[in-house]
Amino acid sequence: MRLKGRIALITGSASGIGRATxxxxxxxxxxxALADLDREGGKSAVEEIRRAGGQALFRKTDVASEKQIRAVVAAVAKEWGGLDILVNNAAAFVFGTVEEATEADWDRVLGVNVKGYAFCAKYAAREMRKRGGGSIVNLASISAFIAQPAFVPYNTSKGAVLQLTRCLAYDLAADHIRVNCVCPGAIDTPATMRHARSVGLTKEELVNQLKPMHLIKRMADPREVAHAILFLASDEASFITATPLMVDGGYTAH
Ligand SMILES: NC(=O)c1ccc[n+]([C@@H]2O[C@H](COP(=O)([O-])OP(=O)(O)OC[C@H]3O[C@@H](n4cnc5c(N)ncnc54)[C@H](O)[C@@H]3O)[C@@H](O)[C@H]2O)c1
Structure with a gap:
């Protein structure tokens, strides 16, 4: 068991990659500890984990709120005595061109994907320091590296996640806190399906469009990303910090 005795907080864990992780x-x-806006999804994930013999708890949390982040980190530390791992995974999926994006769109996407990740790291780091170190894994994306049509707010936020990762890694290294990010390609999650619907495509049409863009010609299962997150969170990655790990089936190689 690679995380035996470790205490982990995962945001956006009611669905998709966060739930698989x-x-x-x-x-x-x-x-x-699962933190998500979606109470039903979060509770069902906890039940699933407990049925399989694992230990889990859920707290309804909006990671756009510093107050709620502080509260969930405090609740986890109170319940289990500390925090070793943070996975910043929750995201606002806000797409469009620069002319389409409203001020509210920018506030939401940066509030969740950038400010939210930073405040989670802030409160998590305080707890990790008390335990002599820890590991933070942020969900960036291939969208941190490439431009896509009408993806301006989302891709800007994911580019910021990449730089947030490096800057946090720099500042927290002395406290033995490693900070890395994973950069997935197209993953078969509810978010991807919502996007397909929003641009008028069926799942099959979207898959056919995305498949050729990956050297491994398919979309990935969320568990394939979870394994990369597990590696970075575990001691197996003890000399790895400030690193973006591509989990993109080779998408960014061409
Ligand atoms: N699906 C992909 O193809 C893909 C590709 C690259 C990167 N990613 C990244 O992976 C992460 C997970 O994506 P997913 O596809 O599993 O999404 P998803 O929609 O399946 O799950 C996201 C979860 O985040 C929660 N959430 C959203 N806003 C929140 C908030 N303010 N506070 C707390 N919880 C909130 C949602 O309720 C949901 O449960 C995201 O950071 C996303 O940007 C996904």
Whole structure:
């Protein structure tokens, strides 16, 4: 078990990649705190983990709120005595051109994907320091590296996640806190399906469009990203910090 005895907080863990990561971390022996806006999804994920013999709790949390972030980190530390791992995974999926994006769109996408990640790191780092170190894994994306049509707010936020990762890694290294990010390509999650619907495509049409863009010609299962997050969170990555790990089936190689 690679995370035996570790305490982990995963945001956006009611669905998709976050949920798959919570399940995998619990299988690897971690106590897992799930934080999400979606109470139903979060509770069902916790039940699933407990049924499989794992330890988990859920707190309804909006990561756009510093107050709620502070509260969830405090609740986890109170319940289990500290925090070792943070996975910043929750995201606002706000797409469009610069002319389409409203001020509210920018506030939402940067509030969740950038400010939210920074405040989670702030409060998590305080707890990790008390335990002599820890690991933070941020969800960036291939969107941190490439431009896509009418993806301005989302891709800007993911570019910021990449730089946030490096800057946090710099400042927290002395406290033995490693900070890395994973950069997924197209993953088969509810968010991807919502995007397909919003641009008038069926799942099959979207998959056919995305497949050729990956050297491995398919979309990935969320668990394939969870394994990369697990690696970075675990001691197996003990000399890795400030690194973006591509989990993109080779998308960015061409
Ligand atoms: N799906 C992909 O193809 C893909 C590709 C690259 C990167 N990513 C990144 O992976 C991460 C997970 O994406 P996913 O596809 O699993 O999405 P998803 O929509 O399946 O899950 C996201 C979860 O985040 C929660 N959430 C949203 N806003 C929140 C907030 N303010 N506070 C708390 N929780 C909130 C949602 O309720 C949901 O449960 C995101 O950071 C996303 O940008 C996804």
């Amino acid at each position: 919570a399940k995998l971390f619990a299988e690897e022996g971690a106590k897992v």
